[in-house]
Amino acid sequence: MRFASFFDEVSRAFRDRTAFFKLVVIMAGASGGGLVAYADARSDLDLASSHGPTKKKVVILGTGWAGTSFLRNLDSSLYDVQVISPRNYFAFTPLLPSVTCGTVEARSIVEPIRNIMRKKKGEIKFWEAECFKIDPANKRVHCRYTTAPNSGWTDEFLVNYDYLVIAIGARANTFNIPGVEENCHFLKEVEDAQKIRRSVMDCFERASLPNLDEDERKKNLHFVIVGGGPTGVEFAAELHDFVSEDLSKLYPSVYGLVKIEVIEAGEHILTMFDKRISRFAEEKFQRDGIDLKTGFRVVKVSEKEITMASKSTGEFSEPYGMAVWSTGIGTRPVIVDFMKQIGQGNRRVLATDEWLRVCGCDGIYAVGDCASISQRKVVEDIAEIFRIADKDNSGTLTVKEIQDVLEDFCMRYPQLELYLKSKRMSSILELLKDSKGDATKEAIEVDIEEFRKALTDVDSQVKTLPATAQVAAQQGSYLARCFNKMKDTEEHPEGPLRFRGSGRHQFRPFRYKHFGQFAPLGGEQAAAQLPGDWISIGHSSQWLWYSVYASKQVSWRTRLLVISDWTKRFIFGRDSSCM
Amino acid sequence: MRFASFFDEVSRAFRDRTAFFKLVVIMAGASGGGLVAYADARSDLDLASSHGPTKKKVVILGTGWAGTSFLRNLDSSLYDVQVISPRNYFAFTPLLPSVTCGTVEARSIVEPIRNIMRKKKGEIKFWEAECFKIDPANKRVHCRYTTAPNSGWTDEFLVNYDYLVIAIGARANTFNIPGVEENCHFLKEVEDAQKIRRSVMDCFERASLPNLDEDERKKNLHFVIVGGGPTGVEFAAELHDFVSEDLSKLYPSVYGLVKIEVIEAGEHILTMFDKRISRFAEEKFQRDGIDLKTGFRVVKVSEKEITMASKSTGEFSEPYGMAVWSTGIGTRPVIVDFMKQIGQGNRRVLATDEWLRVCGCDGIYAVGDCASISQRKVVEDIAEIFRIADKDNSGTLTVKEIQDVLEDFCMRYPQLELYLKSKRMSSILELLKDSKGDATKEAIEVDIEEFRKALTDVDSQVKTLPATAQVAAQQGSYLARCFNKMKDTEEHPEGPLRFRGSGRHQFRPFRYKHFGQFAPLGGEQAAAQLPGDWISIGHSSQWLWYSVYASKQVSWRTRLLVISDWTKRFIFGRDSSCM
Ligand SMILES: Cc1cc2nc3c(=O)[nH]c(=O)nc-3n(C[C@H](O)[C@H](O)[C@H](O)COP(=O)(O)OP(=O)(O)OC[C@H]3O[C@@H](n4cnc5c(N)ncnc54)[C@H](O)[C@@H]3O)c2cc1C
Ligand SMILES: Cc1cc2nc3c(=O)[nH]c(=O)nc-3n(C[C@H](O)[C@H](O)[C@H](O)COP(=O)(O)OP(=O)(O)OC[C@H]3O[C@@H](n4cnc5c(N)ncnc54)[C@H](O)[C@@H]3O)c2cc1C
Structure with a gap:
């Protein structure tokens, strides 16, 4: 323990003063090569990162299930990370009802966010403040620090971002019932x-x-x-x-x-x-x-x-x-305001696409209770799907052609799998066969109208995810993984085929496991x-x-x-x- | 455990309905003799106490060190006990500074007062309220229940007492310094x-x-x-x-x-x-x-x-x-007001005598930080002490006469012992000898003037006790002991001789052990x-x-x-x- 903290001390001194050579000499004398090598490595890394191309700024709003899960899973050495939340702790909400009667103590279900930050690489910053305005046009958020009600101390400041991860949860809904x-x-x-x-x-x-x-x-x-x-x-x-x-x-x-x-x-x-x-x-x-x-x-x-x-x-x-x-x-006021700015003013809940990107913005993601995934419908894309699948432009799809795009199809439109399951069918071929009536499995070949008809009801299986800790946590870690692989996947996208457009999506869409x-x-x-x-x-x-x-x-x-x-x-x- | 609570159930049913015979019959049939005997005994006790001469009402104000110590040590079967305090718990103040930094949790240093009550005999009542006026003329206190600041719920009520034990502690003193x-x-x-x-x-x-x-x-x-x-x-x-x-x-x-x-x-x-x-x-x-x-x-x-x-x-x-x-x-407002009523308006702190009885009232006691013992001075009583000691009315005190009252003298005026200790003398005789100068120990005989002269400085050793938990707790348990022995000591007083008056004091005065x-x-x-x-x-x-x-x-x-x-x-x- 003492040794580790000495280590930290030393490497901090290193970063702070960058008195690189002096320290190497002193330490080589004092403690031998191993330590120097370590401090050396650390400092190299730091130097590289601070002198290299500046890191992208990731701003996380909220320290609940979604925000904390994102933070925990993010490779924080890749980004300049800032966390903003009015609570400097994560709360394990499933045990909240137990706190009401003292079965469990309040402090036992919270984890200081700085404890989590401390264990991560890179310097993460935390601001105990509330974001009261998101400004997507200027890529920044307006924040306010508010102390205990009686102190009268408030302070506002601005934070710029390259990527914004909104994870501010929801508020209790009173339906405006008086009192x-x-x-x-x-x-x-x-x-x-x-x-x-x-x-x-x-x-x-x-x-x-x-x-x-x-x-x-x-x-x-x-x-x-x-x-x-x-x-x-x-x-x-x-x-x-x-x-x-x-x-x-x-x-x-x-x-x-x-x-x-x-x-x-x-x-x-x-x-x-x-x-x-x-x-x-x-x-x-x-x-x-x-x-x-x-x-x-x-x-x-x-x-x-x-x-x-x-x-x-x-x-x-x-x-x-x-x-x-x-x-x-219900939706928090800051989100209601944000939705108006990005043309979602007539929606009840903030919508993201299947990659948790807020629809209508650039570089803004939303996870957890504050948003809802708007799953793309199969019907809307049927012509494009058909076009991509029909490689030989024959106007009909063969079994082979269907099988070639099947994985991408299912990945992009998870409702298809759910629909098949609900009908107790094992594959899309069965569905097409069923819809066509007589044809045998091998010989099957469908034109666009037959294709459309067979898939008509598939979208009935689009489900909104429940507002639970499980969903929020999975979204957080999914998104962190995407951020961690951002560079790799630019060259080697791992997502499904783009049915509208060309090439592949950079990432697989989010999938919830219940x-x-x-x-x-x-x-x-x-x-x-x-x-x-x-x-x-x-x-x-x-x-x-x-x-x-x-x-x-x-x-x-x-x-x-x-x-x-x-x-x-x-x-x-x-x-x-x-x- | 289950058996015990069944016991409680049964004996409560007993007390509530006094359907004595019915229950005996049912229970004899259902559970055998042992249980019946127990319930029987309990109910006898209860009957005796509720039908016998009504018990005196003891009202305790405060659940701090002094009040709780009194309550713990009181034989609560002898009195009708009511406890009034705005806090329904006792707090172990020496660990309060540790709570400020989370070394210890707040809940770990408090004990719900009802937990303490539950373990005591008789039915003790607790009112979570603040006493805002003491009315010694009508032997009652005015109380107010106040909930959380925002609820706006307040309620006032009166409580009568035969004995009042004031243990409401002190408030922080700002010396009226602005801000x-x-x-x-x-x-x-x-x-x-x-x-x-x-x-x-x-x-x-x-x-x-x-x-x-x-x-x-x-x-x-x-x-x-x-x-x-x-x-x-x-x-x-x-x-x-x-x-x-x-x-x-x-x-x-x-x-x-x-x-x-x-x-x-x-x-x-x-x-x-x-x-x-x-x-x-x-x-x-x-x-x-x-x-x-x-x-x-x-x-x-x-x-x-x-x-x-x-x-x-x-x-x-x-x-x-x-x-x-x-x-x-500093002194709490309710005490300041009370002091005015009982002629202590010009004092800084509420004064009690050495038996913790509030000076100038009947049946009111004060313990802990809210009061201070006003120790009777030797000089004030010198003539009376001399008169009582001089059994043969000779006008002088002999060694024998002095030794006869010595124990009572020291008990009544503890400053005497402290004074001797400070002078490194082993007994009052040495003091008298020292004061007279020449006489030998055996022959010593002093008249009133010599007696007065020798004792002139004794009162310099009167000390006010510090406002500490130790003092408060000792006062509480001392007073409880007095209450427990109230009956016995009426006939067999255990205190020192009354130097002003006749007979003996009912109890020994309070003595603090550091x-x-x-x-x-x-x-x-x-x-x-x-x-x-x-x-x-x-x-x-x-x-x-x-x-x-x-x-x-x-x-x-x-x-x-x-x-x-x-x-x-x-x-x-x-x-x-x-x-
Ligand atoms: C009593 C209770 C019991 C529950 N039990 C369960 C359960 O057993 N199982 C289950 O799966 N789910 C349960 N849930 C639901 C679960 O807690 C939520 O689905 C989950 O908390 C959503 O995570 P989140 O990160 O979206 O939001 P939250 O966890 O609510 O976190 C929101 C975060 O944003 C911060 N924030 C708020 N406003 C701002 C702002 N303006 N700027 C910046 N930050 C802001 C908050 O301080 C907080 O840190 C329960 C919820 C409650 C209330
Ligand atoms: C931070 C701190 C640390 C301390 N550390 C030590 C230590 O280490 N050692 C030591 O010996 N002493 C210590 N003390 C001092 C010690 O706590 C006090 O001397 C002791 O509490 C006095 O006991 P008390 O019963 O007179 O008053 P308190 O313990 O203050 O109790 C007063 C009680 O009266 C109640 N009350 C208040 N107003 C009313 C009202 N109007 N009507 C009815 N009830 C009322 C209160 O709620 C409380 O229950 C410390 C004190 C503090 C504040």
Whole structure:
């Protein structure tokens, strides 16, 4: 350790002063050749890079799943890298609901971004600031540093880029329902989780005060969760466990008055999961005494009451103690503004192509929750595909001709593969055969109209990817790989044939690999939906799930912290201090 | 575990419904005799206590060192106990400076008060509220519940008492110096420490921003600590370690600009310690590059500058990044108001007698930092002491007469013992002999004037106790013991003779036992001042110190948490996330 830091010291001195010869002499005397060679090598590298052609500037906005995954996987010696984010840490969001009740501590699920930077080659810069304007015309971003609310200190600055990687995630969506912003908690950031934790304890302390009647106590202990998605459901489950396992002992006199209620506009909760999981969760909540209001829309939230409506009941209000709003995500203002500038003003979400390049710009990429891939449709390109495939210009495609472009075709239009799978067909030939009716496999030959007809429905399989950590992380590492191979692939492109245009695409398009999804339901119960329609429901351990999840993104440090938190909880229960 | 909670269930059902016979029958059938006997015994006890003479109401204000120590040691089955405090936890303040830099986590140094209550007999009530008025005339306190600043929820209520134990500690003292309240951090509460931690990180992030010149960076990294007492010194040391051990690696480009400065109005820091310790600390700070400004008074603090003055320099200002104010303690407003009501309006601190009873009230006690013991002077009582001792009314005291009251005399006026010790005398007889000059020990006989003359200087040894956790904790447990023995001692008083009045005092007066004081100075260095002028300086481990300190007040839970924090820091360093 000491030696390594001496090393660092020395090589820094080297870079700083470039007193190359002096140092070589001193060190050769002091420490022998090995060390010199090392320092030498380092300094050569540094010299080369600082005197050589200047590196391209890569600016990363955001330190969430997508941004951090990009940063981790990027060969940072190739670029001049700057990271901009209002948070100087990465947060492992799947454990956020556990922070709300102290099952896990906030600090255990965050990793300082500078820890990550330190382990990488080259000098990476981090600015703790928020980007409030993207200026694609001048290739720069406007940033603002904001300290704690009461300090009044703000500062703005500009950062130029050659490549911009937007990974700023999404904001909580209130659908502009009145009073939500002011009166509800959200669960997006670590601070949100900490606030919720304090608020839960406050509700219990408030309900325990001497001068309240029973109705007031009940009101204080009425916890409302709006939104039956995974986050809302998991928070409800965590809260239920916290109340029944820990708070029941500490607040015996009011514990019986607690009511946890989940309000969901749809007919069921967890609709993004398989029906069996959704049903299982609903039944478990019923057994736990969690009140499930499906088919209810919240229309207003005041300081004391929450107003909702359903078809059968009409509008009515309920007093509540604390409300958590978790109904999905929306686009951040800075992205809305950016979209207007680049002609995407009429879209709901920022669109990228399959290489994660923002449509309509140059050198700007977007990954994670802040953008959505707009998959090119087969129908739009059918004539071009046909033209390229029809090498002999015969006006028909033979089996051989089709097979020659098949790999590129599937790579460029992944919906084709999905479509075949959905039809339980093994290849495009089967599809064409099926569409033509009688012809035998070998003899098949299609003209453009037949080709178009056979592929009509293929685009129905275009799917938007879910806004999950898995997608964001995969996009980040995919993009980093592209950046790492930028030089190589200029000469040796590795992507599919360009059907519109000539040659090949520089890279393969992004492809998402789904590893399954997990829904913790409290009381050590959980449901998992794995690829290929596998479902697993029951008594599962969060440990297992976490170890799968954590495998890539999370450092050993945070892993140990989380495990030590679980151990603490196991031994001592959760902490109930209001802080 | 399950069995125990079934037990609790059952016995609660018992108490709630008093369906005594029904339950006995059911349970005898269901579970056999052992269980019934237990529930029976519990319920008898409960019945006795709720149907017997109503218990006296003890109200405790505050859950700090004094209040918690009182609560822990009180036999709570004897009283109807209510605890009122704005914090529902006890905080182990000696580790607060470590929280400012993340050496220890905030949650590891707090213990939920309800955890403590749960382990005690009888039903203790806790109200999370602040007492804003004490009303001794009507024997009640006015309380206010205040939630998080933005909720706007406040509620007031009244609590009656038979005995009131005031243990609300002190507030930070700004000496009304302009701008201190608004611009400085304090270090009294857990939240303060958390804010400081965030603020330190903010300063580093701010200093790293791209658009600053070197002066601005330096300003942001200028940390000012006002006050060279143990808290200020320890914070400075912690900050220095944090910066040099962790932040230097994460912020290599700005690390060199950091300046830590301690401003102290007196000539030295740590003046409450032995000179050798004070000197050692000053030298260590010098070696560490901590800037020590002794003999400087701060006269104003603005948002950007701190203004100070010394005899030699006159007034001047310095830009700063963050300032921590730690110059001692003052009286809380509610106590100031209370003092006015009970005729103590012209005093600086609330006075109690040697039994910790607030002077001028009935049934009100004060412990810890919020009060100070006003030790009765010997001179004031000299005639009465003489009268009581002179059993034969001869007008002179013989050796025998003196020896008969000696124990009571020393117990009532501890300054006597201290005075003898300071003069290196072994008994009062030596003192009298010394004062009379010639007489031999056996023949000694003194009249009132000789007695008065000999004792003239004794009161110079009256000392106010320091505002420390040790004093507060000892006062709390002393008072609890008195409460526990209240009944017994009414008939069999255990205190010294009443020199003014007749009979004996019900209890012995409070006596403080000093176990030494510890000053962590950073870098695993520490100084300890032990009783009897022992001093120990050098490379000490905080572990040892903590294990001594923690021995009584702290649960196994928090002890393990602290140790696990230290282990984490040892392995991974401190966390640098801004949160
Ligand atoms: C409570 C909760 C639980 C979840 N559980 C799961 C789960 O179990 N599994 C799963 O797959 N997914 C889960 N998700 C979803 C997952 O967290 C998101 O899909 C993922 O975080 C998206 O990654 P991202 O990088 O796009 O955005 P984020 O992770 O949100 O990161 C956005 C980053 O951008 C920064 N930023 C914001 N505004 C600006 C700005 N103006 N300028 C610069 N930077 C900015 C933010 O500070 C942040 O660092 C959960 C989400 C939540 C809220
Ligand atoms: C940073 C720091 C480090 C320290 N280190 C040491 C050390 O190493 N060794 C040592 O001996 N001492 C140390 N001390 C001093 C020690 O903490 C105090 O002497 C001790 O806390 C005093 O105990 P207390 O119970 O009187 O007050 P506190 O511990 O301050 O407790 C006061 C209690 O009253 C509550 N309260 C406040 N206002 C009201 C109200 N209006 N109504 C009801 N309740 C109220 C508070 O919430 C709190 O619970 C340190 C102090 C600090 C701040």
